[in-house]
Amino acid sequence: MFYLHMSFMxxxxxxxxxxxxTAKKRAENWLPKHRLFAVIGVLFGLIGIFxxxxxxxxxxxxxxxxxxxxxxxxxxxxLLCTPTLGYLSLKGKDSLRPIHKLFGRVTSGLALLVLFxxxxxxxxxxxxxxx
Numbered sequence: 001m002f003y004l005h006m007s008f009m010x011x012x013x014x015x016x017x018x019x020x021x022t023a024k025k026r027a028e029n030w031l032p033k034h035r036l037f038a039v040i041g042v043l044f045g046l047i048g049i050f051x052x053x054x055x056x057x058x059x060x061x062x063x064x065x066x067x068x069x070x071x072x073x074x075x076x077x078x079l080l081c082t083p084t085l086g087y088l089s090l091k092g093k094d095s096l097r098p099i100h101k102l103f104g105r106v107t108s109g110l111a112l113l114v115l116f117x118x119x120x121x122x123x124x125x126x127x128x129x130x131x
Contacts, residue, residue: 001051001052001054001055001058002052002055002125004048004051005048005049005051005052005055006048006118006122007048008044008045008047008048008051009044009045009048009049009115009118010115011041011044011048012041012042012044012045012048012079012111013041013111013112013115014041015037015038015040015041015044016037016038016041016045016079016107016108016111017108018037018041019034019035019037019038019041019104020104020105020108022034022037023104035086038082038083038086039083041079042079042080042083045076045079046076046079049072049076052072066117066121067117068114068117068118068120068121071110071113071114071117072114072118074110075107075110075111075114078103078106078107078110079107079111081103081107082100082103082104082107085099085100085103086100086104
């Protein structure tokens with residue numbers, strides 16, 4: 001389960017980054033591509049979260065017991081809020097667009113930070129570094 005979590009979360013980071021880059025570049029037809037990358041990223045993130053949740057329940061481990069898990073929980077919440085704000089901004093709530101952009105930046109930055117702490121946990125798990 002650990003490796004499935006890790007794989008899906010890495011894919012989430014790739015697609016969220018692609019969504020951000022597409023929005024920043026604003027090439028022709030950027031919005032459908034941005035939306036597609038973002039939705040795929042969110043789905044991969046949710047699948048990755050499911051695998052870790054399942055593993056924690058299966059092995060009786062506590063949830064949110066490390067900085068990685070706490071940051072991941074916050075990032076997951078933002079991962080759901082960000083596309084919701086984007087959707088609402090396209091449906092006439094133009095005032096939400098700057099908040100969507102801010103959440104996108106914060107979510108991407110936090111996801112990268114959580115990714116690095118996850119790499120640290122992986123290195124601990126493999127015995128390469130000691131806690």
